[in-house]
Amino acid sequence: MATTATVEMTAEPKYWHLRTVLLQAIDSEFAAGQTLPNERELSARFGVARATLRQALEQLELEGRLHRKRGAGTVVAGPRLEIAMSTHNEGWPGVDLGDRQLVDGTTAPVPARIAAQMGLRPRAMVHRVRRRQLSMRQTVGIECLYVPRAVVPRVPELLGDNRRAGLVLRHLRHHALEGMSRSVELGVAEAEEARLLERPPGSAVLVVTTAYAAQGRTAALVVATYRADTCRLAFGDEPVSVARSAS
Amino acid sequence: MATTATVEMTAEPKYWHLRTVLLQAIDSEFAAGQTLPNERELSARFGVARATLRQALEQLELEGRLHRKRGAGTVVAGPRLEIAMSTHNEGWPGVDLGDRQLVDGTTAPVPARIAAQMGLRPRAMVHRVRRRQLSMRQTVGIECLYVPRAVVPRVPELLGDNRRAGLVLRHLRHHALEGMSRSVELGVAEAEEARLLERPPGSAVLVVTTAYAAQGRTAALVVATYRADTCRLAFGDEPVSVARSAS
DNA sequence: TAGTGGTCTAGACCACGGT
DNA sequence: CCGTGGTCTAGACCACTAC
Structure with a gap:
């Protein structure tokens, strides 16, 4: 230099x-x-x-x-933050040092993308709950939970409390959860998402899509978006200690 | 238009x-x-x-x-290819429609990055086996397996045959495999990796790092690199059918 | 060889952050 | 306010592919 x-x-x-x-x-x-x-x-x-x-x-x-x-x-930049994606808590209930904040909750017609992934009719109503995930005092990802109103008719409870979303998933899990499938792909942050992540539009993000199946249908879908520049997603089934990333 | x-x-x-x-x-x-x-x-x-x-x-x-x-x-571009990252076959033995080709196998001093992740001495010798992963007739990712020579002293067997690498892992698994941890992050393809992926240098890739632990140490490390533009990594524990990505 | 995307230049102005 | 990175321009030439 x-x-x-x-x-x-x-x-x-x-x-x-x-x-x-x-x-x-x-x-x-x-x-x-x-x-x-x-x-x-x-x-x-x-x-x-x-x-x-x-x-x-x-x-x-x-x-x-x-x-x-x-x-x-x-x-x-410092080394990437390790974000735990444990199979057990589905990344929704609170974990380690990073906590989560409720962003908003709505009930509206399902977006086209989501409808296709959940196998819903185009105009079906879904609840949407968004949460901001924090780690080391900075926003690191946005989680977005979709649940069809047909599955969970109770609307207002979702909106009010930060913990209710977790309750919904736990509820689903104990009832008729037949399986879970998850995928990771690269995406870019668009307008509002970018704003929530404190990044300019077009920034690279890691998109984690988790589908919860019950009774042959997708009962819930979580789309989590993480800053690709600052995050490493850890899928360890068991916490085998691996030395932190060599910068 | x-x-x-x-x-x-x-x-x-x-x-x-x-x-x-x-x-x-x-x-x-x-x-x-x-x-x-x-x-x-x-x-x-x-x-x-x-x-x-x-x-x-x-x-x-x-x-x-x-x-x-x-x-x-x-x-x-068409829709992304779904690459299975099953917990059971660790992405190493052959799977579904996409197969794998041996690229090369070497035994050399461990690269600095890998040494840090495996907890090895700086100059330790490791076997390295690289494989090209194909899906739909195109190269979609490069897998790179590192095993310390101290763990598996048999050198030449690794090099000759495509299937031997799988045997090594299976061997490790049945012996003293205590756990596996896996992480996903964004990276860029550098010189040779880019060439193998048929992409220009600097292209975005998804880097999947899998560490296999045995006897408190990391007995093997697999670094798999997938084209971020064409791949979606599927981590489904159970093959819950999710409609293919809405383009 | 013709046409494509890839690289590079030397400017200009704008939007935002911190002082 | 000044300095920063962000956007945009109108060129030029190069490297590669397909014909």
């Missing part, structure tokens, strides 16, 4: 080489939380256009190695 | 609005596999610079809705 290294033209693109150089720099010369020089200075120092430098920074941000904020600056 | 829609300046960035417009277009007017007009034509049609249009296309590619290939064109 101290050197005024001119990026050599090799077979690989400049921005990719630049990423490698920056990666070595933040690994060796910067600590987590430290602020990097601004983009204009960095681009000058490496002798590239600002757009090219930004391409490298965008890569590193996608990898969760940097956090950038408009008006503030670019800081080196 | 037929209209020469000028993107209006609203509160949201042009590229984001453009993404929305393109998303509606490919949902309503294009089928999977169909080729879009080229970037220069699209940018002209929407009255924006090519770089701005490309920002929108990059978003859609990250979301797995488009595939772009240099020299060829931009095509509409």
